[in-house]
Amino acid sequence: MLNKIIKYFLENKLVTVLILIGFIAWGIVTAPFGWQIGALPSDPVPVDAIPDIGENQQIVFTQWQGRSPQDIEDQISYPLTTYLLGIPGVKSIRSSSIFGFSSIFIIFSEDVEFYWSRSRILEKLSSLPSDLLPEGVQPALGPDATALGQVYWYTIEGRDKDGNPTGGWDLHEIRTVQDFYVKYGLNATAGVSEVASIGGFVQEYQIDVNPDALKAYDIPLHKVMQAVRKSNKDVGAKTIEINQAEYLVRGLGYIKKVEDIEKAVVAVQENVPVRIKDIGVVSLGPSTRRGLLDKGGAEVVGGVVVARYGANPLQVINNVKDKIKEIAPGLPKKMLADGRESQLTIVPFYDRSELIYETLGTLEEAISLQVLITILVVIVMVYNLRASFLISSILPIAVLMVFIAMRYFSVDANIVALSGIAIAIGTMVDLGVILSENIIKHIDEAPPGQKLIETIYNGASEVGTAILTAVSTTIVSFIPVFTMQAAEGKLFGPLAFTKTFALIAALLVSLLIMPTLAHWFFGFKINNKFLKKYGGYALVLFGIIGLFTSQIWGGVLLLLFGAIGIVKNVFDTKKENFSKPVLFLFNYAELIIVLIGVTWLLAKYWLPLGASKSLLLNFIFVSLLVGFILGSFRFLEYYYKSILKWCLDNKVKFLLIPTFLILLGANVWLGFNSIFGFIPKTIDKLGWDIRTTTVWSGLTHTFPGVGKEFMPSLDEGSFLLMPTSMPHSGVEYNRKVLGQLDMLINNIPEVEMVVGKLGRVESALDPAPVSMYENIINYKTEYMLNEKGHRVRFKVDKEDRFILNSGDSLSNEEAINRGVVLEELIPDDNGNYFRNWRTQIKSPDDIWNEIVKVTKIPGVTSAPKLQPIETRLVMLQTGMRAPMGIKVYGPDLKTIENFGLQLEEILKNVPSVKKEAVFADRIVGKPYLHLNINRDEISRYGLNVEDVQQTIETAIGGMKITSTVEGRERFPVRVRYPRELRDDPEALGKILLPTPTGAQIPIRQVVDFEYERGPQAIKSEETFLVGYVLFDKRDGYSEVGVVNDAQAAIEAKIDAGDLIVPAGISYKFSGSYENQVRAEKRLAIIVPLVLGIVFLILYFQFKSVATSLMVFTGIAMAFSGGFIMLWLYGQTWFADFSLFGTNFRDLFQIQTINLSVAVWVGFIALFGIATDDGVLMATYLDQSFNRNKTDNLKGIRAATVEAGQRRIKPAVMTSATTIIALLPILTSTGRGADIMIPMAIPAFGGMIFAAVTYFIVPVLYAMREERKLKKIQS
Template sequence: MLNKIIRYFLENRVITILILVLVVVWGISTSPFNWHGGIIPRNPIPVDAIPDIGDNQQIVATEWMGRSPKDIQDQITYPLTTSLLGIPGVKSIRSSSMFGMSFIYIIFDDNIEFYWSRSRILEKLNSLPPGTLPEGVQPALGPDATALGQIYWYTLEGRDPATGKPTGGWNAEELRTIQDYYVKYSLSAAEGVSEVASAGGFVKEYQVELNPDAMRAFNVSVMDIMGAIKKSNLDIGAETMEINKVEYLIHGLGYIKDVSDLEKAVVTVRDGVPVRISDVAFVNIGPGTRRGGLDKEGVEAVGGVVIARYGSNPLEVINNVKDKIKEMAPGLPQKTLPDGTVSKITVVPFYDRTGLIKETIGTLETSLSHEILICIIVIIVLVLNLRASVVIASMLPIAVLSTFIIMRYTGIAANIVALSGIAIAIGVMVDVGVVFVESIIRYMEMPENRGIRKGKAMVNLIYKAVSEVSGAIATAMITTIVSFLPVFAMEAQEGKMFSPLAYTKTYALASAFVLGLILLPTLSYILFSVRIDSKRIRKVLNYILIAAGVLLSVLYSNIPALGLTAVGLNNLLAHRWKKPGISNYINIGIALVVATYFLAEEWLPMGPQKGIIVNLLFVTGCIAIILALLWLLVIYYERILRWCLNNRWKFMLLPIATILCGILIWKRIGQEFMPSLNEGSFLLMPTSMPHTGIEQNLNYIEALDKRLAAIPEVETAIGKWGRVNSALDPAPAQMFENTINYRPEYILNEDGKRERFKVNRKGEYLLRNGGTYNPADGFRLIPADSLIPDRKGDYFRQWRPEIKNTDDIWQQIVNVTHLPGLTSAPKLQPIEARLVMLSTGMRAPMGLKIYGPDLETIEQSGKAIEQALKDVPSVIPSSVFYDRAVGAPYLEIKLNRDNMARYGVNVEDLQEILSAAVGGMILTKTVEGRERFPVRLRYARELRDNPEALSMLLVPTATGAQIPLKELADIEYARGAQMIQSENTFLVGYVIFDKKQGKAEVDVVKEATKVIEGKIQNGELKLTKGVSYKFAGNYEQQERATARLMIVVPLALLIVLLVLYFQFKTLTASLIHFSGVFVAFAGGFILLWLYGQDWFMNFSLAGVNMRDLFQMHTINLSVAVWVGFIALFGVATDDGVLMGTYIHHVFLEKDPQTRHAIREAVVTAGLKRVRPAAMTTATTLIALLPVLTSTGKGADIMVPMAIPTFGGMLIQSMTMFVVPVFQCWWREGLLKKEEKARNAAENSSPGK
């Protein structure tokens, strides 16, 4: 089958070229990168920073304002939870009851369709039995979005339309009104938006404040005033009237339009005189009660958050939102201030995921381009044939474009993980081309084929060469793909995170293999058969090369373009060389220099500040060292292999010792769930005490933002206290969220790539105002628009010299945010925090859940465990905090039922009066154009702001008399719940903590478990009967993922072994070729261990520490690292398969019958395979160097995946000796058995 495909496309080269053009155009069209394809229409893959790894979750939110958490829990949360538990596919239900709000989180199995689950919830809510919930309470299903949906946060600010500078001039009430009734609805209309939630400011209210003295004088009750307000706000329609043959619509206008309309409403009539509301109450406009707000760098702000719909393309949604903002901007209100300044409402974003997405995708784009450049360099060096190098190198971009096409039409979004699948597949993709082309070159160099370069003979030559190795490559590809089955078998968060990688890696390998069969033979035929025999044409072409090189270098100041000139000159002078091959080698050298220069200029591993020469030397050195070692291996391979064959036991000590070291390290290495992605922002989430009031919370948030904004590396600091008006934000008023956007290390352009700026010969940056800035004279922040962009300039660093990484910035944040009365906060980022909070209920990635019969018991145990955890050596003591559930101060009004009976007052009437007069009751809403404002009734503040005034509240009796509240109830201070958490109806409390730097999550939890259990056993820690606890968060996820991997990884290895068995037909041969997996496994773990050793690579070159350059620190065994190992297993098997295939072919050809002949056959096969094996190892190792030094967004996930592959491939070269040694051992054993059998047969024959 494969041979037929190869021959068909090789003989029909026009079809092949058309397929090539189609793939290139289609691939550019679907590419996720911001390529400008000219006339090619764009239909890009959906793009995001990371996959949506949140739970399959729906939220039911219920508002019952003014009610305590206990009332919410008993009357709303508990009955709703018990009703929702029976929905099909529900895995668990968590709930949170707080002041005035209930949130219920229904987690479904991952196989339940998102919108199907929403319809089932709505069915259940609509069919609740009467009386399940209090009258007038209506639960609502949250937005059709996930934890990753919050993609765009903004504030509304008054700014000068001409200069864009802040002007102010708008109060919090005006801004909130504009947000609620203009901006919110405009942005909600953008395609892909699920919800726009408002935050900050004051909701405008008409407030009717009762005057008890006037009420007593007019003998008017609260109920009378309530009725009057409700009846004073009504428009009606009374059909139509025809006058003079014209139809008029009758419209009765009765809506409240201003304060005077409300004041004139009639309550009753006394002695023929109307008693108006203005006679018994004061009417004014004021702010509504709020449970959340925004602060921008110490100033109260108003804004909102845009939430993307489930399954939408985040980048596309953000662009749609920005288009809407541009569209509505001219129509936003503006005013002229007293000083003549014009202040126009402007939407100012403070969290925009566009930057993160573009930087993350940019990191991957850069890594891919670096890998392709490196592969080109390695191929040129190892093949020493420019034509062959072009054939192999051209396969990479075409295979990547093919992968984009498949991703686009299989629904795989482009994100850091999906594109990493392509990045880690590059080495294997190159191997396909290397093996095919190396086989073609080998055939061309055979004596009988030296004159063949064109026609049918060339077609047959290429066909034989490619078909000879196609079966082995197919097996190698299958084993590589099969080795990724464990990733497909992952579940929950890790499955959602890494399954895109498994798909894209599979797509990339399949594309490379198919293109290797279809396209590579045709390209090889074209490039190897092209010969320009006319000296005149060659001379003209060389002159064109010389002119093009000079022209390009002058026009674009591009030094590498002179490489074209050098090639042209060398070709013109080729006749002067005594040996004919010298000119070719010079061209190869020129190509190497140009490619290496390009790589060094783009990669800059030593840093931009070191200049191109230092970076070029470092890049050249890295490549030269690896290639030199592998070339030495190729040169001395025969000698080393013969020694290994003659000293098998001595040699086997090396791989055995390596494997034992790997196993020992594996057993001792720390474990964690997943490395966090650098989002370019931090989210600081401290909390205040449960009794803290709103005024103090405002002071806290203002102080935090001012301190954070003073850090030079911080670009903006926006603080939120409490919650925004969305079901996705279940925060109490005592919780703070400070979004801290720090500046990227270097100024970036709009595509997320570092931008260069003009410098003079002294290294000083030239400014637009004519000045200069020298970083050596001291750190200064220079805005990007003050610098002059220059493609040949230097990158501009925005961090102080002492700030080396984001951990240093976080430490600066921690240092300035210690405030009395505030708890510490774990290190979190916006996306990470949303995922953690909505998936676990906790505000930290590590924590402990405590279950108990009641809140007091849970509180007591939680505080005890909090103290115990502070003694755990690997835990940061200041990070340990039990989220207080009890501790909010209450004023409890205890009704005296005997006195109430005596005065004829029932409970419902009294409670309604209390609710209206003290808390305030919204009775109606005004209709003012598109704006709607509530009308609230309550007592004046001075009559309800202390217990004594409250006790004098007048209550009407059955006789019409009014008596003070103190005659009917007692007012007492009490301590109660601030928030009530539950899981599957059982009460729960959370203790959160954070681990020390370099510690593994699993090790920390094991140590914490040991400390807690030890304290329980010695009586130091006492837990109340009925209390249980368990560790949750990332640890829980890691335990589940590890348990799954321990099943599926061995299963995948077994499947790989079966594939090998189908190829080689014997179990022994399959095990021999499988042996490389164990060696590579050990190499990966050894490198992981070395990364955590302070002495390893701890030296400097040109002032740059190598540990810092390669970001060497303790790497724990996470799911990302396991994915790296799984990728390694497939690659490690490939060399063994190809080596075994060559040995098998040699044995079929020679059929050795002596020990010496067997060893010679093994050596012959090994010598055939050693060069392509060295090439594949070199490309894999060197291609990973840019990934290992990458520091951009997304590197946090790529690096842990790359380390096992790099370490494994370093050691895996041993397979080039292990497989031949085992093969020789096995075949010699078979020969001995045959000799014994033959001798036994001869001895037992009748003639003996």
């Protein structure tokens, strides 16, 4: 059946071409890179930086202004949580009670549809019992988004026509524009769930009543409130007709200005009206705020755009930018005193599209380099230019087909998903190599007169089944990734899909399209004598034209090809007596030119030595590095026959090598003690402790086992500094500290911008107290990039100094110190890249260390290293603002806090824990002033509790009475005492309390003032009170290892009696490491099952258990090679040498790599490649033994060597391509490389060590055949 399909497409080339053109056009339309080609429309795959691995969460948000966290917890959070627990599909409920509001986070199971869960919550909220919540309190469902949807943050600033910042705007003016114009404008954008405001002052009408005037006029406070409420009303009186015209009748009474309130009548005494202005002062002022925004030390107004759940983040951001362009011209302007015109301008300070484009740029570059590498390897290994272009064509076509599948199977494009394509390159190339190499072999061996199409069909059909089996085993090997659940499933599920799509696409292209392309490529000949004779001259002419039209490289290539054509026409190699080197150059001149050209392009776009080194030096380095690897494989190919013969003659000696490597890999993975732990237990019985010997302790130290973590952090290009101040600190103190932090950070040259937030944005997604800071720190990329995330070259002089538009020339370091920006530099394709970092700054970690140094302020805690997306994900998953921590549950807040403080002290002494990042919640630290009502006293005056509470609430806190309607703007009207009469306890005691008799008494006569420490925020999970102890790991330690160390330290203290766990207290470790533990447990079950399935596939292919087991040895070797490479990466001596002034450890970013889910995915991908080699080798062995029936030992070994020689060329080509293709990833410092590198290391190491399998399968196969022969002969 498969052969018939191959034959159909080979014979019906028009169908093949139409399908090919269709796939290419469709792939371009759906590509996530934003390609605009001709008239083709654009329908790209949805794009984000990383997958949303947060919980399936909904938020119920309830405001109760002015109420303490304890009131919120007792009267809202707790009763509402217990009521919502009964919703179907609920996995967990967390709540947070903070001053003025309650947030309840309902976590649903992953299989519950997002909007279905919202409808279930709304059903519950619509049927709340009347007595469940306080009167007037109405809970609301949060936006249909998660905190990860915060994709665009901005400030609104006054700018002149040149874009320079100006003053002249009050914060309340800008906040009004944000709240009533910008916010609603952006909220109407497609894909936006919410736009929330932060910073500045919300304007309100403030009525500060004079208690002495109230007493003099004998007017109680509630009458003032009633008068204000009655003075703000419009009515409609239907219509009247005058002269047959209909008029709408309106009674206008809305408050429009301060004077309208001042004229409101409160009472009439002796026919004289008492107005508001007679008993108080009316003014416009700022309302109480619980959050603000600071930029570089100055207060600003801003907002955050939240993308709707399931929306395409990149498309949402682009929509928002389009809307900003639309509304920007209409924003207010004013003329400044200096004559400049200032207009309010929306200025972004966090734009996730930058990260998305940089991430896509890294992957686009990696895939492009892999195509170049494929061409390079095939040229060197096959000496066939047509074959190299044929094989490399499989990659772009297959990648475009992957984009089509992603678009219509709803797989979003992100760094992890697209990495599936990058790690599938080896297998994809393998298919093309196998097919083309076999076709070339058949063409070379074809009998005279055989048609080329028949030869190509024979070559393709011979390996078609083997290719199908190899792809099947590779796809099946990825089943463990498909079965991952929760965060790890969301993270790597898209990768499994894209890798599967890539393999299926490569399979289709290889079997259906490549034979047709091969027929054209290998059948194309120039038979026209005129073209043969004068084609070279034409190419030279076009080359000269190219040189004069600035197409230098294209012109040079055409000149060279033309010159070669002319020389070949002049000289006849059969008649001329050329030496072998000259003859080689003569015959392979085109190949050599293309090889040099491709290597030059590879060096130009890869730049492994960095942009600071010249292109020539990078070219030499790439040539040496690639030449060394290809030379090694060429050497292996050349001497393969001799080595294989030796292995067949010395089977036991040879098999000791793979046995040792497999054992070494197991020691690296599990640890020496885990593998050989049985030895000391046995020797202990003899009275000898072998553990104390130098050899044993040395091996234990050398092979401790690989550290574990969930995921390496993705470099997002920005940090999120989240320190906190003490709970008792107020808004004004925190404002000063926040401004100080921003100014200190802003002075770091590598920092582009820093904007700090304290408290909360006006959104249900941000439940933060005023003592919590969030400083978004955007640091500059290492090299200047364009808007698509690609590095840009700039004009330099002969001394490599950058030439500015002004005519000045500066060195890179001088330009950094001067603060040169992109617009000042002159783009030049032949120039140098501009490095934004100082010489001593090597990585983002160095920038973070600079931030830590300057932000050590008394009274402010330190913070773990966090990034915006990473933090949102951690908080979604655990509720904590750190990647790891301890959750302490208990009966009361004081006990929880005390136990947490004890844990803090223990954790600070754990060596693997970063001491300065340990912080236990100071839960009970907020000063409370209680006004205890004396019930005996109020009964004497005929008062009840509600009367007293209303006076306290209005006079001290201020009560919103109504709202003005001023066009599109709405401002609250608030009544309260003047600040000087309510800002200290003595003044509070003088607040007048009206009694039923008409007398007004000071409130101190009926209340007692009491000071107490209370909670700043109350958190709970599953209704149980909880506190957090946050911590972070030191560099070089793994997450799981640090948690184990911390757990052991706590348990040791408990066992020793130094730590007493109070009654009712329990604790558990939480954080992203939980995902690793869960994933590892699942993989421990799934991977063996999948290996069993792979074994069955192999058995169905070979109908032999023994042959299937031989193929499995490739998996074992690859597995070991991957772990050995991980171990080498953790050794300080490994690759510690320099070439051309560049240290290889820095070049390949060699550091300790922990065993994360990303690394496991790399191993799983490696299994497929390793199996492919074994499948093809075993297939050739079967074919060889079927052709060469033998009854002697010599014949068996001859047949084995013959099969080995047939497979060795495609095998080394696949290995060389895979290894070299991984080099740009291993040296990459672009966005997304943090995740790609750990996935690449197992494949890199595995393919190097898997070269042993070129000999294992033939040796084991020969051993089996020899034993069969011996049995027959005996």
